[in-house]
Amino acid sequence: MGIKAMKAGEVAKKVINKQKLFIIDVRNNDAYADWKIEGEGITSINRPYFDLLDGVEELVKELPEDKEVLVVCAKEGSSKFVAEELSEATGKDYYYLEGGMKTWSEHLEPIKLGDLENGGSVYQFVRLGKGCLSYMIVSGDEGAMVDPLRLTDQYEAFAKELGIKVLHMFDTHLHADHISGGRRLAEKTGGTYYLPPKDAGEVTFKYEPLEDGKEVIFGDDQVKVKAVYTPGHTIGSTSLIVNDTYLFTGDILFLDSIGRPDLAGLAEDWVGDLRESLYVRYKNMNQDLLVLPAHFAKLKELDETGRVVARLGDLYKENNGLQVEDEGEFRQMVTENLPPQPNSYKEIRQTNMGKVTPDSEEETEMEIGPNRCAVS
Template sequence: MAIRAMLPQEAAEKAIRKKPLFILDVRNPADFADWKIEGERFKHLNIPYYELIDGVEEILEQLPAEEEIVVVCAKEGSSVMVAELLAEQGRNAAYLKGGMKGWSELLMPLKIGDLKEGGELYQFVRIGKGCLSYMLVSGHEAALFDATRMTEVYTDFAAKMNVQIKHVLDTHLHADHISGGRAIAEAAGAKYWLPAKDAGEAAFKYEPLEDGDEILLGSSVIRIEALHTPGHTAGSTSFLIDDQYLLTGDILFIDSIGRPDLAGHAEDWAGDLRKTLYSIYKELSGELVVLPAHFMIMDELNADGTVAKKLGELFEENHGLNIRDEEEFRLLVTKSLPQQPNAYLEIRQTNMGMMQPNAEQQRDMEIGPNRCAVR
């Protein structure tokens, strides 16, 4: 039987629509345990490819007889080999195009909604890495928030929408993925905005974001207001968009809250994090739709694949917003932390312009799941 290449987009749509998929992951067990393709109805079997070089006969009983089997490896090569061996045994086999590298780099643009006075807001879901970025469109102008390093996805989308990117903004200095913000701003002739308190050592020019700054966009004059919300970083900044949407960066997620330790200041920033969540956000309208910069688990995705929820609902449902005791909160955000992101120090230096890794080095630096949240 012939094998086919399954595109990461197809796997992502199956995950969003809660469709079944059987995955034979042929990476090392440690890599599989750390990070895999998630889906509510996905089934996995992890057998390292080196155990299958001489044939797949011994694992056939562990595989579905009629269902398609999608083989996944790090970059594609090994999965093609194993899928061919399965096909020789009469199994319906496919391989994931680009492997986990392709899964990590997939970006899906989804519409969040319309603005009151005209304009549209789009969310770019990086489903394999849990990153979320945004494009705000008004007339023939656009603003971009928390862009990833896959810059062509945004520039191609802007060209398709017939808009010019005028402003590129990062909510904070990212530590889990490499920002594409500066590169996009340079290519588009746009302004690149970065919180001043996060960019003290930046090796490039930028527009310093300060609390209360306002940016007007497009023919409908959409208002973007910067709100200093420290805790994940010293300069972490949220954005209020036309009093409808609240971009929270890595401070507040749908099912968790941000971690304060990625710059080595967990104890110092825990109080800032609590003040942001329990005082600054508490004073805002509960009708604001929260749009974070990351998601942690597939359950945070809505039925259409977007990640969004009203602030008032989060104050009712999100455990991180409902810890009355300050000491208990401090212990949660300083002691109960997951493993730090892969190469996070190098990623911070890259985002500061102090390192210039090539494309393949950047991919390797980002390998692994999102780890920006307190669990």
């Protein structure tokens, strides 16, 4: 008997498959209240590490007999200590989260969305610890990324498994809640980084303008990526339509909510653009397009296989953010229901412009916490 490491990927599969797991989170109360591991099969309690230094006898009484028990902390060390104390006290096995919540925040779970009709396929990378979604589109032996995160090693490893080279990187907008990996991937692979020019006024690097109507056709399967200008979350926000099948909406439209227009401090200016994109541009599109957003807020947005995807026409029936026909009421809803700003969003924007270059530890700290790109 003793302690065992549980990897973030193992926890991700348990969350997606709704498997039972009991979690003891030994971070401070405020960290736990802000952000924790959640799921239909997950039960968690918060018992700060410093409260357990005098013994775990009281904690033992709270633990279930019929579930695996995982101890979680910020970076691993405290959870190993508590797991060891529990094992010594009970003679049973306990798990600790390898790498702590830092690793959970950075894990990407790849899930196949489907094959394209004329060849090619699309994969969704679900970042359960942050609510971020990014995508890999495969065409022959070439790949394209949509809204890639800074965690480029995971994309490169997956591309290697598939035997492809990723040469096209698309950001739907200048992100404010996470650091983009688009430019980094392009530099590594010799590929092209596409960014909407209206969001790129202050960037310090070269990029390929992602302008309204631009088409990129790539790979042996001739997969077509078409840009459609849909401002509102940012002034440059641009959606992508792939093979007239998938609609990549970035942070304009989510499955259960809509994008917030205030992360550049211009909510009043951009709310009209947001409404125009949601209530006119998208309504004029093929309603059978499958919506693929850049974020999700709640686990209920994941289907039984862990995918986050919905038919555009269905969202006009089910998404509350698309039901407000009165313009004044819409403006009020959007500007008065904004959640707290994402952690370090100003610094993240500066990083994505190339103005600052934080080290890897600073990048991790900047991104810790839940995603907050939606109107509440």
